[in-house]
Amino acid sequence: MWINRQKxxxxxxxxxxxxxxxxxxxxxxxxxxxxxxxxxxxxxxAAAAVNLPVPELLGVIESPAQLKRLPALLNDQxxxxxxxxxxxxxxxxxxxxxxxxxxxxxxxxxxxxHGAIRHYVSNILSGVYSLGGKPDVALIETLVIGDQLLGKxxxxxxxxxxxxxxxxxxxxxxxRCPTSDSDGKxxxxxxxxxVGLDITRGTALKAVQNDEIISHHPDTGVKFSDLAIPDxxxxxxxxxxxxxxxxxxxxxxxxxxDKDRGPLILEVNARPxxxxxIASGIGLRPRLQTIENLVQKDWHVDERIDYVLSHFSVNPSx
Amino acid sequence: MSSRAQVxxxxxxxxxxxxxxxxxxxxxxSFPLSPGSLTRVWEIEAKISFWANQQAITVDxxxxxxxxxxxxxDETFASSGxxxxxxxxxxxxxxxxxxxxxxxxxxxxxxxxxTQQGTEALQIEPPNPSTAPDKLIWTPAQEATAATLIExxxxxxxxxxxFATQLLKLLKQHESIKGSHxxxxxxxxxxxxxxALQLFKRAELASHIVRGISLVDRVHNQAATELIxxxxxxxxxxxxxxxxxxxxxxxxxxxxxGGDSLxxxxxxxxxxxxFSLIANDLPAKNVALMHVQDPDSTLTxxxxxxxxxxxxxxxxxxxxVPIGALVVVLFRVLIGIxxxxxxxxxxxxxxxxxxxxxxxxxxxTALVIVGLWIRSYLSQLDLLMVSRIAAxxxxxxxxxxxxxxxxxxxxxxxxxxxTFFPMVILAWTIERLSIxxxxxxxxxxxxxxxxxxxxxxxxxxxxxxxxxxxxxxNFPELLLAVLGIILLLGQYSGYRLNELFRFQSAVE
Numbered sequence: 001m002w003i004n005r006q007k008x009x010x011x012x013x014x015x016x017x018x019x020x021x022x023x024x025x026x027x028x029x030x031x032x033x034x035x036x037x038x039x040x041x042x043x044x045x046a047a048a049a050v051n052l053p054v055p056e057l058l059g060v061i062e063s064p065a066q067l068k069r070l071p072a073l074l075n076d077q078x079x080x081x082x083x084x085x086x087x088x089x090x091x092x093x094x095x096x097x098x099x100x101x102x103x104x105x106x107x108x109x110x111x112x113x114h115g116a117i118r119h120y121v122s123n124i125l126s127g128v129y130s131l132g133g134k135p136d137v138a139l140i141e142t143l144v145i146g147d148q149l150l151g152k153x154x155x156x157x158x159x160x161x162x163x164x165x166x167x168x169x170x171x172x173x174x175x176r177c178p179t180s181d182s183d184g185k186x187x188x189x190x191x192x193x194x195v196g197l198d199i200t201r202g203t204a205l206k207a208v209q210n211d212e213i214i215s216h217h218p219d220t221g222v223k224f225s226d227l228a229i230p231d232x233x234x235x236x237x238x239x240x241x242x243x244x245x246x247x248x249x250x251x252x253x254x255x256x257x258d259k260d261r262g263p264l265i266l267e268v269n270a271r272p273x274x275x276x277x278i279a280s281g282i283g284l285r286p287r288l289q290t291i292e293n294l295v296q297k298d299w300h301v302d303e304r305i306d307y308v309l310s311h312f313s314v315n316p317s318x
Numbered sequence: 319m320s321s322r323a324q325v326x327x328x329x330x331x332x333x334x335x336x337x338x339x340x341x342x343x344x345x346x347x348s349f350p351l352s353p354g355s356l357t358r359v360w361e362i363e364a365k366i367s368f369w370a371n372q373q374a375i376t377v378d379x380x381x382x383x384x385x386x387x388x389x390x391x392d393e394t395f396a397s398s399g400x401x402x403x404x405x406x407x408x409x410x411x412x413x414x415x416x417x418x419x420x421x422x423x424x425x426x427x428x429x430x431x432x433t434q435q436g437t438e439a440l441q442i443e444p445p446n447p448s449t450a451p452d453k454l455i456w457t458p459a460q461e462a463t464a465a466t467l468i469e470x471x472x473x474x475x476x477x478x479x480x481f482a483t484q485l486l487k488l489l490k491q492h493e494s495i496k497g498s499h500x501x502x503x504x505x506x507x508x509x510x511x512x513x514a515l516q517l518f519k520r521a522e523l524a525s526h527i528v529r530g531i532s533l534v535d536r537v538h539n540q541a542a543t544e545l546i547x548x549x550x551x552x553x554x555x556x557x558x559x560x561x562x563x564x565x566x567x568x569x570x571x572x573x574x575x576g577g578d579s580l581x582x583x584x585x586x587x588x589x590x591x592x593f594s595l596i597a598n599d600l601p602a603k604n605v606a607l608m609h610v611q612d613p614d615s616t617l618t619x620x621x622x623x624x625x626x627x628x629x630x631x632x633x634x635x636x637x638x639v640p641i642g643a644l645v646v647v648l649f650r651v652l653i654g655i656x657x658x659x660x661x662x663x664x665x666x667x668x669x670x671x672x673x674x675x676x677x678x679x680x681x682x683t684a685l686v687i688v689g690l691w692i693r694s695y696l697s698q699l700d701l702l703m704v705s706r707i708a709a710x711x712x713x714x715x716x717x718x719x720x721x722x723x724x725x726x727x728x729x730x731x732x733x734x735x736x737t738f739f740p741m742v743i744l745a746w747t748i749e750r751l752s753i754x755x756x757x758x759x760x761x762x763x764x765x766x767x768x769x770x771x772x773x774x775x776x777x778x779x780x781x782x783x784x785x786x787x788x789x790x791x792n793f794p795e796l797l798l799a800v801l802g803i804i805l806l807l808g809q810y811s812g813y814r815l816n817e818l819f820r821f822q823s824a825v826e
Contacts, residue, residue, distance in 0.1 A: 005818040012825040018651060019811035091757050119700040126703035128753060190759055211823055278824045 013283030015274060020250075024288065028167070028249025029270050037246055037268040041085040041139055050245050052238065053264045055081075055256075058140040061121050070118055079143040082117070084124040084136045090187055092129030094120055095157070097143055107156045107184050144264060147257035149230060153177045153195075155219035156184030161197070161235060161255045164272055164284065168243035169304045170236045171287040171312065173197040174279040175229070179209070180219050188275050193217065195224055196280030200313040202232030208279045233305060235263050240301040242268050252276075287312060325809050329802040336799030340789075349792055352785060357433055359391070359598045360533055361630070362571070364428040366581060368589035370420040375400075375585035377415040377426060380529075380574040388432045388571055396427040410577055424586065432571060454508070454516050460501050467492060468521045478523060478550040479564065485517055486562035511544035511559040524549035526576040528556060533569040535597040536631040542573060542580060542591065596631045599788065635668070637790040640800050642667050642777040649773045651807050654814030657770040658747055658754075666770070667777035669739045675778060679771065681721065682739065686767070689714055689748035690755070697752070711745035 009016075015024075036042050047054050058080060059073040074080065082094040096112065098105040104112040112120075123129075124138040146158045153159055157178030164172045174196050178184045181191030188194050193214065196205040204227040207214050216223050229235065235255055242253040242265065252272025255263050277284055290311065299307075319327075343349045366377060381404070382390065395402055400415040415426055456464065471485035490510070493500060501513055511527055518525040528545040545566075547554045556566050566572075574580055583589040642664035649655045657663055670678035692713050696706050718739070747770075755763045780786055789796055813821075 002815075002818060005822065006813055008825050009813060009818065009821055014813075014817075014821045014824055016811070016813040016817050016821075017654070018814060022809060022811045091753075115700070123703060128703050187758070189762065208823070211820075213823065274821075278821060281824055283824065 009283075013285040013287075014277055015284040015288070017274060019285075020274060024166075024250040025271055029251070030247070033247045034270050037248065037251070037270045038088075039085045040083065040087075040267055041137060043246075043265075043268055044139075046245050047242075047265050050241070052241055052245065053261060055144050055258075055264050055266065056142040058142060060140070061125065061138040064122060064125055067118055067122060067125075070121060071114060073140060074117070077142075081141045081143050082121060082124070083139050083141070084129040085139055086130035086134065086136045087124075088130070090185065092124060093185075095143065095184075144256050144266075145259045147230070147259055150175075150257055152220050152222045153193075153217055153224070153227065155179050155217070157182075157186060158256055160186050160266055161229065161257075162272065162276060163235070163239040163253050163255065164276060165239050165243050165251050165253055166288050166291050167249050168240055168299060168301065169291050169308055170199060170239045171291065171308070172276050172280055172282065172284060173199050173202070173239075174276045175204075175227070177217060179217070181209075188273075193224075194275055194279035195227060196276070196282070197229065198314050199236075200309050202229035202235070203227065205280050205282075205314060211278070230257075231262065233309070236305050236308065237301060238263055238265060240304050244301065246270075282314065322809060325805050329805040332798045332802030332805070336795050336797065336802065339795035339798075340793045343793060343795075352788070357600055359431050359433050359600050360571070361429065361431050361596050361598060362531065363594045364430075364591055365539075365594065366426040366428070366589065366591050368424055368583055368586040370422060370424050370586045372419060372421040373585045375415075375417045375420055375424075376583070377413075377586075377589075378582040379413045379415075379428060379591070380577055380580050381411040381413050381428070382430065382432075382571070382573045383411060388434055391431050391433055393428070393430040396429070400426065410574070420585075454512075456501070456516075463492070464501060464517055464520055468517060472521075478548060479555060481521070482518070482523065482525075482546075482548045482555075482557055483562050483564070485521065486514055486557065486559055489514055489517060490560070490562065509544055511546055514546055514559045518546070518548065527574075528572055528576075529574045529580050530570050530572040531593050531595070532567065533571055533597070534595060536595070536634065538594045538631065539592040540595065542593065543567075543570070547575065594631065596634065598791075634787075634791055635671075637794055637797070638781040638787065639664060639668070640797050641780050641786055641790060644800055644804060645777040645780050646773055647804055647807050649776070651810055652815060654816035655769040655773060656766050657773050658751055658766040659743070659770070662743055662747060663770050663774035663777055665740045665743055666774040667781055670774065670778040671782060675775065678778075679775070682771070684721070685714060685717055685739070685744060686748060686751070688717055689744070690752055690763075693748055693752045694755075697756075703749075707745050707749050710748050711741060714741055714745055714748070 036046055041060060044054050044057060058077065059069070061067060061070060061073075078099050079097045081096070084092045087093065094117075095107055096104045096117075097107050102114060104117065106112065121138045124136055127135045130136040144158060146154070150159050153175070154177045159175055159177045161173060161175050163170050174194050176186040176188060177193040177195065178186050179191055179193060182188075183190065186192050191210055193207050193209045195207045197203065198205055204224045207224040209218065215225065238255060239253045242251060243249075246268050248268070248270055250270075250272075252269040254266040254269065256266050258264050274284070294307075340351075344351055364379070366379065368377070377400075381393075395413065395415075397415050399420070400417045403414045403416075405412050405414055413428060467485060467488045471481055471488055474484045475481035489501070493502065493510070493513070501516070502508060515525055515527060525546055525548040528547050529542045530545065531540060531542060534540075544559065546557050546559050548557060549555075555564055557564050558567065581589055581591050643661065646657070646661060646663055650657070650660075666678075666682060669682075672678075673681060689710055693706070693710055696709055701709065718741070751763050751767065754766060
């Protein structure tokens with residue numbers, strides 16, 4: 001029975017974690033390029049340096065001594081996000097979306113004081129959320145206000161789009177929608193919905209929550225089949241650029257759609273997960289191999305997008 | 319050469335070297351591949367340490383002899399800068415180390431190998447009564463107390479044996495009462511056995527001291543155990559002066575019967591003798607050869623056996639660590655079990671080896687659950703992380719102390735070994751699990767916790783397996799083969815077992 005299952009997965013071109021690690025991450029991602037993407041502050045600066053849009057940085061707290069600058073930094077802000085520079089897998093992100101004087105509120109309505117925020121930042125600095133407990137720095141960013149169009153596919157939080165980029169070619173994409181189960185986070189393990197997207201059009205292929213295929217958002221009740229991401233080629237191009245400025249061969253790039261500024265790069269991941277295959281119902285390997293077998297040349301980002309648009313379309317699902 | 323080819327080549331070299339050497343040792347040196355048909359050989363190392371006074375030094379150590387059920391098959395002495403001689407009189411052999419002048423800390427070693435020879439009863443030939451110790455000088459009050467104890471014991475007993483038992487019990491009772499007139503001089507204390515001998519001498523019961531060691535594998539720095547032999551008119555009987563029970567304890571090697579002291583030192587002070595033990599299961603054939611052959615032959619030359627016993631015991635454990643690592647790699651790469659901390663399960667498995675499995679699992683679960691509970695309270699206190707982890711660490715240590723005391727009172731001795739749990743790593747694990755709880759929910763904590771425990775248990779089972787222990791210790795070159803396998807697994811790009819289920823919905 002196991003042999004059968006294995007054969008089925010292999011025929012469908014599903015990529016396993018071992019193969020991802022051995023054949024793609026360790027082969028195409030040079031160790032020296034990891035620090036850039038493992039540190040969100042560095043990623044943000046590198047992206048901004050080549051004029052790629054990123055959420056606006058309000059300030060950085062680098063040491064406990066700088067904690068006293070916090071009230072001044074937050075003074076004019078009605079809403080903001082605090083995140084650790086080295087948090088892995090979206091760990092340690094604090095969202096404040098409303099403020100009344102000295103009272104700050106999380107999207108869930110929970111109240112925070114200045115003291116609580118200060119303690120939260122000091123926890124980040126001591127490395128609670130970073131890999132191996134290394135000392136870290138805290139980033140304070142403006143809160144991205146999500147695009148209206150995608151808002152209905154999300155509960156409380158902000159949906160983001162994960163695009164797998166191989167050698168600069170966007171090969172697979174999904175939309176991650178927060179639910180009440182996931183507590184407003186776009187974390188698939190906690191019950192956020194993963195919606196596989198047609199890489200050529202930005203339309204939904206299927207939606208999966210907790211390994212179950214669903215058709216409507218569990219909180220908002222909106223049908224996923226009508227979903228279409230606006231400005232899709234623009235997003236693909238942004239993803240393609242991620243390869244150029246990070247020099248990573250195999251990466252996952254997370255993009256959010258801001259109401260006013262359009263697509264913004266949230267972060268780049270050098271070890272993107274494989275859930276995207278479940279959300280799309282497609283295996284990654286055939287596409288990766290197609291790219292591997294392409295003519296070796298200096299592909300311009302527009303050429304790469306054109307290639308993807310013309311080669312990776314999925315037969316329209318029912 | 320591509321990296322993949324290098325890995326295959328290296329793995330091939332490692333595996334074939336490992337297996338080849340193993341095969342050679344098996345064929346040419348007749349090391350058996352299975353632990354069966356082996357003779358247990360105990361290596362006992364006596365470490366004598368003392369502080370030399372910058373003058374002529376004589377160290378005089380009583381040596382054991384082949385006796386009833388144990389046979390001495392080899393002995394070695396290590397003592398750089400010392401003259402050495404063995405003196406024999408009819409009763410005993412004694413090793414004498416001498417040196418004109420030395421100062422500072424000195425260490426001498428005496429190492430012997432013994433093997434069990436059937437289970438004959440203890441040979442009882444009455445040793446010379448003159449080996450009894452001299453009388454200690456007691457105050458009149460102490461003499462009176464002794465006389466009372468002897469009188470009471472005599473009234474409560476029927477023959478020399480029961481007299482000895484009663485006297486030992488009375489002595490123990492007497493000495494345990496604080497403030498009573500102790501028979502022991504507080505400035506120059508002697509052991510319970512010596513005290514008992516003094517009483518026996520005053521009661522004119524022929525008796526002498528018996529010193530020996532309990533044969534327990536992988537024990538360091540054990541002190542000699544003192545027993546007493548009493549003569550009931552026909553034969554000698556061994557009695558434990560503390561437990562007041564007759565009979566030779568299980569697995570007990572007698573070092574010295576009678577005689578005034580185990581170790582005598584002139585020209586130094588603070589002398590101390592400590593024993594380290596290790597059990598080796600050697601092929602019966604080789605043990606037989608060792609009786610006639612020089613011990614430093616091919617068999618022992620390129621072997622862990624040539625290390626000092628203390629280090630051998632450490633290596634016996636260390637050589638099992640790669641097996642634990644292999645289990646971890648297999649579980650993560652082939653099965654895909656998530657654990658909290660990559661090699662934490664190996665450390666836990668090593669702790670289990672000291673506590674036994676069931677107690678270990680129980681203790682660990684209790685420690686982690688209580689630790690998580692306390693951590694959840696600490697997180698409300700807004701502490702800095704380092705302080706918080708240190709606080710959890712202290713709580714873990716205190717919990718261990720409490721568990722130890724409680725279990726000791728309940729008579730669960732193996733729980734006392736819980737100090738082998740890696741405390742700092744435990745505190746970190748608690749911190750990580752608690753963050754995982756906050757960020758990913760209780761389910762993820764359960765998955766990682768159970769995953770870690772499963773891997774630890776399997777690693778424990780592999781590491782305590784008699785065959786595995788035998789192979790890693792007698793054929794350390796097999797580690798090369800393990801290394802080769804791990805290199806190969808590092809290149810494995812097939813599906814993990816859990817992925818066969820996880821990705822099922824992707825293909826349907």
